[in-house]
Amino acid sequence: MRNDDLKRELGLDEEECERCGIAIPPQLIELLKESTLRAVIWGFVGTLFGVLFAFFYAIALPWGGGGLAYLLAGTLSSGVAALIYGSMRLTVILSFFVSAYGVxxxxxxxxxVEPLQLFGYALLVGIVVGAGYGLFSxxxxxxxxxxxxxxxxxxxxVVSLLVVGLFHWMAWxxxxxxxxxxxCPVVGLFYTRLVLRFIGWFEKLLPPPADGALxxxxxxxxxxxxxxxxxxxLDPPLAGEYQALVVQMTAMLPTVASAGLISGMVGGFISGWLWQHWLDM
Known part of the structure; x- marks a missing residue:
């Protein structure tokens, strides 16, 4: 909102504005816009992260107990979320093809329905479409x-290990x-500080078709x-032998997805406020 618009909203004339000292710097307006936009983007990624975390945590919990499950879920969710967020154009294309196949x-x-078969063919569709995109784009x-x-x-x-270690040490x-x-916010901030270095080191590690397949x-x-x-x-028999896993994941989803959304928005707003420039990724 420009200064003139703000004055009209408040019902103040020029003399009253000068007397009250109201003046909103244009830089502050742009900073608020930038921070809000980044908060929305990070909120979306945070929600995605929460869903992935619930999935990996539910799978890892029977294998290694709480601490290891948190570490594995935090690590894998961060890696997968980074792949999805870092290639949004391909993500949109893949979402269409994979959704069509899944339905x-x-x-x-x-x-x-056989869940392993469902996931296996979906991965195959994703690999083919992603590799083709990497080859021809x-x-x-x-x-x-x-x-x-x-x-x-x-x-x-790193962040998962620190959090699990701190909570274990403090008996929280x-x-x-x-x-x-x-x-969500801590890994996001850590990621933005590291990603350009990693791109410089490992950008040519795999050919584009392999990156697309990833x-x-x-x-x-x-x-x-x-x-x-x-x-x-909606139809519990579709879960087959994995019914307990589905129940556990769906029980977690509302809270973890909400936590990812809110904390992601907070982290995004802070990132936009402190570092206004967009990373060239």
Whole structure:
């Protein structure tokens, strides 16, 4: 809102404004816009992170207990979220193809849905579409997916290890919601400080088709998890032998997704306020 608009909203004339000393610097307006936009973007990524965290945590919990499950979920969620966020154009394309496949598979199989088969074919679709995009897209940043995923994995692992260690040392109770609320802004800020260095080091680690395939696998995983959870929640037999896993994940989702959304928006606003420039990723 410009100064003139603010004056009209407040019903003040020029003399009253001068007397009250009201003057909103244009730089402050731009800073607020920038921070708000980044808060919205980070909120979206935080929600995505929360869904991924619930999935990986529920899978890892039977294997290694609370501490290890938190560490694995935080690390893997950060790596996958970095892949998805770092290649948004390809993510949109993949979402269409994988969603179409997932809906077709669920309708075709009906009660005979096999979750592993659903995920396996979805990964295949993602790999083919992603690799094709990486092969034929000449001006895309998808070739940096390997570096971005490594940045996400490192940032997620370091922050997760610190959080789990701190809570264990202080004998505090750690829950998935608290973990996500801490990880989203901290990992995000850590990621933005590291990613350009990792791009410089590892950008050419894989050829573009392989980078596209990596993104394809990440998006396929996220989209298929969402479709499967929705379908299994509406029709429990579709979960098959994984019914307990679905129940555990759906019980966590509302709180962890909300925690990711809110904390992500906070982290994004802080990032936009402190570092106004956008990273060339």
């Amino acid at each position: 077709f598979y669920l309708i075709w199989k009906g009660e005979a 000449r001006h895309s940043r998808v070739g940096r997916a390997d570096a971005k995923s490594m940045t996400g994995l490192v940032a997620g692992a 109770r750690l829950t998935p919601t608290i973990m996500v609320a801490i990880l 993104v394809g696998m990440a998006v396929s995983l996220f989209v298929t998890v969402g479709l499967w959870l929705i379908a299994a929640s």
